[in-house]
Amino acid sequence: MSKTTTLxxxxxxxxxxxxxxxxxxxxxxxPDSLIDELVxxxxxxxxxxxxxxxxxxxxxxxxxxxxLVRKVIASHIGTNxxxxxxxxxxxxxxxxxxxxTLAERIRAAGFxxxxxxxxxxxGTVVEDGKQTIEIDGTVFLVELPLKADFALINAKRADYRGxxxxxxxxxxxxxxxxxAADRVIAEAEDIVPVGMISPDMVITPAVVVxxxxxxxxxxx
Amino acid sequence: xxxxxxxxKRVALELNDGNLVNLGIGLPTLVAxxxxxxxxxxxxxxxxIIGMQALPADAFPSADxxxxxxxxxxxxxxxxxxxxxxxxxxxxxGHLDVTVLxxxxxxxxxxxxxxxxxxxxxPGMGGAxxxxxxxxxxxxxxxxxxxxxxxxxxxxxxxxxxxxxxxxIVTELAVLxxxxxxxxxxxxxxxVSVEQVLAATxxxxxxxxxxxxxxxAA
Numbered sequence: 001m002s003k004t005t006t007l008x009x010x011x012x013x014x015x016x017x018x019x020x021x022x023x024x025x026x027x028x029x030x031p032d033s034l035i036d037e038l039v040x041x042x043x044x045x046x047x048x049x050x051x052x053x054x055x056x057x058x059x060x061x062x063x064x065x066x067x068l069v070r071k072v073i074a075s076h077i078g079t080n081x082x083x084x085x086x087x088x089x090x091x092x093x094x095x096x097x098x099x100x101t102l103a104e105r106i107r108a109a110g111f112x113x114x115x116x117x118x119x120x121x122x123g124t125v126v127e128d129g130k131q132t133i134e135i136d137g138t139v140f141l142v143e144l145p146l147k148a149d150f151a152l153i154n155a156k157r158a159d160y161r162g163x164x165x166x167x168x169x170x171x172x173x174x175x176x177x178x179x180a181a182d183r184v185i186a187e188a189e190d191i192v193p194v195g196m197i198s199p200d201m202v203i204t205p206a207v208v209v210x211x212x213x214x215x216x217x218x219x220x
Numbered sequence: 221x222x223x224x225x226x227x228x229k230r231v232a233l234e235l236n237d238g239n240l241v242n243l244g245i246g247l248p249t250l251v252a253x254x255x256x257x258x259x260x261x262x263x264x265x266x267x268x269i270i271g272m273q274a275l276p277a278d279a280f281p282s283a284d285x286x287x288x289x290x291x292x293x294x295x296x297x298x299x300x301x302x303x304x305x306x307x308x309x310x311x312x313x314g315h316l317d318v319t320v321l322x323x324x325x326x327x328x329x330x331x332x333x334x335x336x337x338x339x340x341x342x343p344g345m346g347g348a349x350x351x352x353x354x355x356x357x358x359x360x361x362x363x364x365x366x367x368x369x370x371x372x373x374x375x376x377x378x379x380x381x382x383x384x385x386x387x388x389i390v391t392e393l394a395v396l397x398x399x400x401x402x403x404x405x406x407x408x409x410x411x412v413s414v415e416q417v418l419a420a421t422x423x424x425x426x427x428x429x430x431x432x433x434x435x436x437a438a
Contacts, residue, residue: 025267025304026290028283051304052344054290078343079290087342096342099266100308100350107305120312120353123383126345156284168301169268170284175303203303 002160003212010185010211011037014150017045017070021106021148021177025051026079027059029170031154031187033216035059039066047071049106049148051099051173053080067091073146075099098126101143103176109145110179116143151181153204154215158188159195162209163202171203178204185211223363223392226409229254230390231320231361232437235261239317240310242266242351245289248320248361254437262296264316266307266347271299288347311347312354319355321348323362323389325376328423330385330398332360333378345381352382364391370422372396372403393417395434402426407434 011034014020024030038046039062046069053072054061063069064082071093077083086092097105104116117133117140120126131142153174156167164186166174178184186209221229228250235241235255242264243249252274255261265272267288273296275281281292295301310316325333332352335345352358365371372389388406389396394417395407404426408417410433418425 026286026288028267028286028290052346074344076344076346078341078346084342094342096344098345098349099304099347100312100354103304103308118312118353120350120382122353124349124380126349166301168282168285168295169265171301171303172268173304176305 003162003206003209004160004191005211005213007033007037007213007216010034010213011041011043013183013211014038014043016043018043018149019047019049019147021049021151021181022060023050023151023153023172023174023177024054024059025169025172027054027061029154029166029172029174030054030059031152032059033187033213034152034185035062036216038063038068042068044068045070047073049073049146051102052076053083055079056082064092071095073097073102075102102146103173105143105146106173106176106180109147110176113145115145117141118143146180148177148181149183151177151184153178153184153186153209155186155188155204157190157192157197158186158212159192159197159206160212161194162186162206162212163197164188164204164209165197165201166203175204178208183211184209185213187213187215189215224250226392226436227361227390229436230395230434231359232256233435234359234388235259235318237261240264240270240315242311242316242319242355244319244321244348245287246322248322251320251361256437264307264310265293266311266351268303268307269295269299269301270310271296308347308350311350314354314356316351316355318357318359319351320359320361321351323360323371324366325371325373325378326360326386326389327373327376328402329375330387330403331376331383332358332381332386333376334381336379338379348381352386353384357388358386359388359390360386361390364393364420370420373422374424393420396425399426404428405431407432409434
């Protein structure tokens with residue numbers, strides 16, 4: 001019943017060129033051990049769906065620094081000059097999406113919706129190439145679902161089946177992404193016996209988690 | 221008093237008891253320091269918490285509790301943590317009373333541009349487009365000019381954040397209110413003349429006979 005495995009074998013299942021969602025917000029709530037292992041195994045040509053690319057050598061920024069990313073779909077890249085430099089050099093394609101729209105597009109994919117309609121971005125460059133729809137006199141943008149091959153999730157605590165709990169602002173995009181990928185790999189700071197997490201405290205249910213690894217703790 | 225402190229002290233007077241407020245990174249964050257006594261405001265951070273506060277001086281920072289810029293924060297008793305869909309549900313759903321954002325340009329239509337300078341700076345919009353689309357009241361807190369060039373224009377030249385009009389602009393020179401007729405000069409900063417404001421502004425301003433001096437929070 002246990003879904004736990006080693007970091008190495010969890011990441012070995014990800015082919016180069018995959019579309020990978022990664023939880024975290026400016027490095028907070030990022031699956032750092034999984035990211036480090038992606039770098040160690042040199043998984044290249046990745047399309048990353050994430051809120052941001054953090055800072056150089058922090059969180060998702062490590063994948064950018066290692067030049068493993070072909071395309072980024074994110075709401076913000078301003079805190080990582082390396083992402084901007086690679087974008088200007090034509091090495092990375094960047095698709096900027098308003099943060100609330102990014103969350104809803106990921107949610108739509110995971111919740112089986114064909115699209116979401118939002119007022120955000122109407123009349124701006126975000127509207128370019130998109131359908132609009134008028135409902136009761138208000139114009140909305142039609143935004144399509146975002147799916148991934150893999151989601152890399154960071155949790156505070158998991159049980160061995162993969163039920164996940166989060167902590168404070170480390171939750172962010174993690175529970176949404178856990179619903180929206182073909183394969184979900186979660187890393188947790190603590191992995192506890194089944195039954196220790198109260199059903200009311202489970203935010204991501206084990207049924208959507210395929211693989212579980214223990215976060216590597218660093219000293220010093 | 222430096223310009224940023226003056227702007228923050230004026231914006232603080234716009235927050236009302238019971239408001240749920242989102243402060244942008246940078247200058248807007250300063251507003252929380254100058255809340256008038258007796259005004260109980262709850263702050264949202266769009267990365268997923270209601271009830272954020274500055275990290276107390278004697279507190280131990282947690283890697284799991286940060287603001288939208290990734291810096292450590294604290295939270296008040298009764299705070300609530302949530303995911304990004306909930307966060308923007310609060311923002312777009314009409315539950316957020318006030319957002320205070322920085323700006324690159326604002327124009328006579330109340331349009332804000334604050335997320336990119338084509339060819340120069342492409343940070344991304346983050347949550348700004350949702351905040352301007354969804355918050356009940358949008359306050360832009362910014363310096364009046366950039367390197368001597370006006371930022372309050374007839375029409376924005378940079379890509380817009382939203383086509384919804386913002387509500388109020390607070391700068392180190394003046395407070396401007398959007399109205400159906402255009403931008404109204406509501407107040408001037410202490411020691412600043414109407415002429416100085418007009419000289420630093422490209423947009424046409426509606427100037428009443430009497431323009432009061434900006435009050436400031438303590």
